[in-house]
Amino acid sequence: MLTPGGPDGVTLRQTVSVAPLTTYSFGVDHFASLESNTAISIAVGGNALTRLEAAQTAAEWEHASWEYTTGTDEYSLELSINAAGDTGSARIDNVSLNVAGGENLIANASFEDYAADAQITNESLIMQSGAASIGIAARVQSAQWNVRDVSGADVESGSIEFQNGLGLLPLGELRQGYYSVEFASVEGNLPVQTLTFMVLDEAALAEPDERFGVGTHLDRDYYAGSELPAEQIGFTSARTDMFWSKTELNQGEYSFDPTLDGRIAAFAARGIELLPISAYANKYYDGGVAVSSPEGIAGYANYSNAIATHYGATAIELFNEYNHEPFNKGACGRTGSCYQQLLAPTADKIHSESPGTKVVGPANARQDDPFLTELYQAGGLQYLDAVSFHPYEEGYNSGPEFLIANLEQANARIREFNDGKPKPIWLTELGWSTSLVTESQQAENLIRAEAIALAANVERFFWYDLVNDGLDPVEAENSFGLLHQRSEVLPAFQPKPAAMAQAMMIRKLTGKAFSERDTLSETSYSFAFGEGAESTRVAWATSPVRVSYETQSPVVMTSYLGAVTELKPKKGKVTVDLGLQPVFLDGDLSKGRVVK
Incomplete structure (x- = not known):
């Protein structure tokens, strides 16, 4: 049973697999009304559902049910239960979603196993640079947060206020890369939580690559x-x-x-x-x-x-x-x-x-x-x-x-x-x-x-x-x-x-076929894909080595985790220190050679 209660409320989400163009029955037991003017709402597939013709108050448990028909391309369905603010005596239990006669698709349908201090509300932790954020549902007033890059260096930090149990970490200033974030309530009633996420400059690919x-x-x-x-x-x-x-x-x-x-x-x-x-x-x-x-x-x-x-x-x-x-x-x-x-x-x-x-x-x-x-x-x-x-x-x-x-x-x-x-x-x-x-x-x-x-x-x-x-x-x-x-x-x-x-x-x-391999040392590797100014080399070494490439134009070097650096040629060459962590080199480069 879920007892929302409290001034800050709670949000729970769960995604289940469904078949398109199929009618599903949704049901829930409740004590008190689930009308839209109360502080509780239930959404299935993004559509808020309210119990029709429900009494404003209920002296005993009642069962509410609806039907939901999936769309042509709908293969997963999100259920969210949102309790914002003080819900008084409201209770919900025995949530179900199923095809007629089928098994319940909802896990932990009676909430016995719920013990989380906080919940992340993001649909995905793979985000686009300039638009990244992490939503948090927690019963706190405010929280402090800190973002670190893969080396453990601090990148951003701050504090956020929660409204109706929801807070949002603003991460739009982060550059492309792989990060971890930790957050904890200012009041001390939320233990430190840590998670990882990634930020991409190119969130969607221009063309698929079947390789x-x-x-x-x-x-x-x-x-x-x-x-x-x-x-x-x-x-x-x-x-x-x-x-x-x-x-x-x-x-x-x-x-x-x-x-x-x-x-x-x-x-x-x-x-x-x-x-x-x-x-x-x-x-x-x-x-x-x-x-x-x-x-x-x-x-x-x-x-x-x-x-x-x-x-x-x-x-x-x-x-x-x-x-x-x-x-x-x-x-x-x-x-x-x-x-x-x-x-x-x-x-x-x-x-x-x-x-x-x-x-x-x-x-x-x-x-x-x-x-x-x-x-x-x-x-x-x-x-x-x-x-x-x-x-x-x-x-x-x-x-x-x-x-x-x-x-x-x-x-x-x-x-x-x-x-x-x-x-x-x-x-x-x-x-x-x-x-x-x-x-x-x-x-x-x-x-x-x-x-x-x-x-x-x-x-x-x-x-x-x-x-x-x-x-x-x-x-x-x-x-x-x-x-x-x-x-x-x-x-x-x-x-x-x-x-x-x-x-x-x-x-x-993507879109670049293998073109050549640079002959370096026995423990260093440089593979070119694509041609000319549009080519990309993937380079690394199992023993540290310095490699130079001839070029007349700046070269974009990207780490294996997305950090971008521009290399400007000096006397017609760029020099790269290679190790076990591969790098991508974009630009019109000659074959590389090891610097003695």
Whole structure:
């Protein structure tokens, strides 16, 4: 039960996934009136709802209900409960939102778990320079706040007054960058709260860049609403599992999850297309493990084509890490020849019946050259539109530079079995967990890995992953995300530095193909994308080094977290000190050389 009460009130918000053009029933138990002239209001989908024909006061609990029909492109719905000022004896309880006969979509519907001292009211913590602000709902009169940059240096500070329980931190003077802010009440009744956010000069991209995708788990509830930050970062595709076991519930019949469909549609509405993974097995075939019998393979082919048809997918990935025992316990084994038996009939069916869908695979754990060689020898390349793998090679946490040799080998092996011709490579999963590296190292590795990959015939790179998969920071699998999960205090996704790094990478390279690599030292790297004055170099070094570039014009240097510096040439040269943190260099530069 929520008892608003008090002079400052409270605001609670929650976002749920919905399907378009669907009627939902909203209900709430209340004690006293919910008329619009009281201090309580309830909004669903941005529309304030009031109980019609309610008595001005109620001597006992009553139930109020409404219906809300979603719009054509409405895939998420925000519920907010606002209690401003002294609400006297008003009480609300048992909030519900559901399709007729369906389960309640509202979490913590009776407020038993609410214990937050404050709540951030922002829809997103990715903001545009000149218009950044953070809203706070708290039962305080005033608060002090302080913003720091990534180095920990103080940038801005001040105090704000709260009106009806709401305060606004004005951050419009902040330059592009990644920041943290802490705030606490002047009265001392609100503990210090800290959060991170990012500010971009270019909030929206002028054009999409299909090279940049992200791994997701859209079937999990904590991904609800994540389409907004994914769009703001700049992703154009999202990879997610499509579980065969959860879809073919009756043999030969497919029941796609409407909640998952809604989340996929929400991503699509923001320009982010789906890369579905046809995964993994089904109880009706081969004992519920990876299939290898003719009947099982036919069932897998039918299911994969059903995915392509249902979602109108432009590409589909056949299986995930077939060579990895946790995902494949099938009778045939985990070899390239076994995968070929699955690939050939499935690809034939998709190419025949869904000709607009590319077939991608085998999505290996590691590159696994022996597996790929065996697959290619069996003729696998003729069925694949792109080769995919996940290069989590031994020792990869030491840094992403291993990808140079790794991708050279992968490309050479493709040409060996493809008449000397290349075939696109998709790295459909690679990331670093912040349980194993620092958040700054995760951000640095992201840019270095993507620069190397895009310079080596990698057509698409899917960072793993968008949102942290758990809350325990010790568990490595929980902490690959660019974003922290939302919470009661932070209903918006809180970005890590890697989210800022990814946003900068996309903005700097959009529309620019790889053009050349500068030959520097063995431990320094400089990759050029684009041509002439419109080119951008991505440069770093694993051992500190000073590099000079010839130029007649000023060069814009941008840090991996968005800080901008103009370098003016001296005697026709600019000099840059390189280290592990990559920089972007915009301008008409000659090939760089190490300064002795």
